Amino acid sequence: INIEANEEDDESEEDRYKLAREGLEDSIRDKYAVEILWGTGYKHILLELKNLLDKVEEVTKEEKETFQNKTYLITNLSHDLKTPLTCIINSAYILKNEKLSQLEKEEEITKLTNQLERLKSLINDLNEIIDAEYTVISSNKENINICDLLRNFIGGFEEKLNKRDLELIVNIPKEPVTLYLDKDKIIRVFENIFSNIEKHSLEESRVYVDMNIDTDQGDIEIEFKNISKYEIDVDKNTIGNRFVQGDGSRNTDGHGLGISIIKSLIRTQGGNVDIKLDGDLFKITLKFNKI
Numbered sequence: 001i002n003i004e005a006n007e008e009d010d011e012s013e014e015d016r017y018k019l020a021r022e023g024l025e026d027s028i029r030d031k032y033a034v035e036i037l038w039g040t041g042y043k044h045i046l047l048e049l050k051n052l053l054d055k056v057e058e059v060t061k062e063e064k065e066t067f068q069n070k071t072y073l074i075t076n077l078s079h080d081l082k083t084p085l086t087c088i089i090n091s092a093y094i095l096k097n098e099k100l101s102q103l104e105k106e107e108e109i110t111k112l113t114n115q116l117e118r119l120k121s122l123i124n125d126l127n128e129i130i131d132a133e134y135t136v137i138s139s140n141k142e143n144i145n146i147c148d149l150l151r152n153f154i155g156g157f158e159e160k161l162n163k164r165d166l167e168l169i170v171n172i173p174k175e176p177v178t179l180y181l182d183k184d185k186i187i188r189v190f191e192n193i194f195s196n197i198e199k200h201s202l203e204e205s206r207v208y209v210d211m212n213i214d215t216d217q218g219d220i221e222i223e224f225k226n227i228s229k230y231e232i233d234v235d236k237n238t239i240g241n242r243f244v245q246g247d248g249s250r251n252t253d254g255h256g257l258g259i260s261i262i263k264s265l266i267r268t269q270g271g272n273v274d275i276k277l278d279g280d281l282f283k284i285t286l287k288f289n290k291i
Contacts, residue, residue: 081119081122084115084116084118084119084122085119087111087112087115088112088115088116088119091108091109091111091112091115092112094108095108095109095112125258125261128188128261128264140182140183140184141180141181141182141269142180142181142182142183143178143179143180144178144179144180144181144183144186145176145177145178146177146178146179146181146186146211146220146222146288147172147173147174147175147176147177147211148176149183149186149187150172150190150209150211150222151170151172153187153190153194154168154170154194154209157190157194157198160194160198161194161197161198161207164198164201164203165203165204166197166198166201166203166204166205166206166207166226167205167206167207168206168207168209169206169207169208169209170208170209170210171208171209171210171211172209172210172211173211173213177211177213177220177290178290179220179288179290181269181288182268182269185265185268185269186265186269188261188265189261189262189265189266189286192258192259192261192262193224193258193262193284195258196258196259197224197226200226200228200229200230200282201226201227201228201229202227202228202229202280203229205226205227206226206227207224207225207226208223208224208225208226209222209223209224210222210223210225211223213290218289218290219287219288219289219290220287220288220289220290221285221286221287221288222285222286222288223283223284223285223286224283224284224285225281225282225283226281226282227280227281227282228280228281228282229280230280231279231280259273259275259284262284266286269288270288270289271286271287271288271289272286272287273285273286273287274287
């Protein structure tokens with residue numbers, strides 16, 4: 001009896017996966033229709049969408065709970081890709097209208113181009129999350145001075161923050177702090193953190209970067225704090241999940257995918273990520289063990 005019940009559960013999960021995949025494939029086919037309707041030069045984005053779907057199939061085929069994992073990934077991929085896909089398709093059909101003025105056409109083409117670029121960015125982020133969590137990536141770990149690395153990165157990013165009238169207050173030890181990490185992956189983490197800060201911080205506010213060392217435990221904490229330009233209306237445990245945006249309405253590009261990438265990359269380095277929210281105050285802390 002138990003065996004029969006388990007088989008029924010597996011079949012049900014398999015059916016749910018097939019429906020989810022078919023739904024995303026339909027979205028991709030609709031997207032290909034845009035290519036036919038408008039003749040854009042973005043065919044490579046369509047191929048990247050299909051490749052993304054194939055990657056999900058490949059990386060989960062050996063998992064113990066295959067269909068459950070696939071269904072989770074496919075369903076959430078569909079959710080996150082739905083908005084730009086819908087906008088792209090709508091714009092393509094509008095452009096078929098021969099009565100549109102030249103100005104109206106140009107405005108619609110601008111909308112379409114922006115959504116295509118947004119879609120491309122989403123695909124890149126989703127690929128990075130899948131690679132970090134579901135595939136074995138070669139790691140090039142080495143002893144690095146995290147203080148120098150962070151200072152140099154901030155120096156290269158500071159101009160972007162200045163353009164937003166953001167005051168950067170940095171507290172990093174002068175003495176070297178050595179961590180055994182993959183340099184490229186940590187730089188990618190910094191890129192995501194500061195990209196979120198640049199996009200979502202309230203103008204003319206302060207951004208804090210503090211590095212703290214627990215001499216007893218040997219732990220290193222790097223803390224980033226900024227004031228958001230809107231109240232962050234999601235739970236701190238939810239904002240780090242895949243496909244959850246920084247505002248409940250999902251009308252603005254939120255923290256979701258960026259935070260998910262950060263968590264995935266830090267986990268591969270043996271570290272942890274802590275997130276704290278207090279109204280419009282956003283704080284993310286990276287935690288490592290000192291060598």
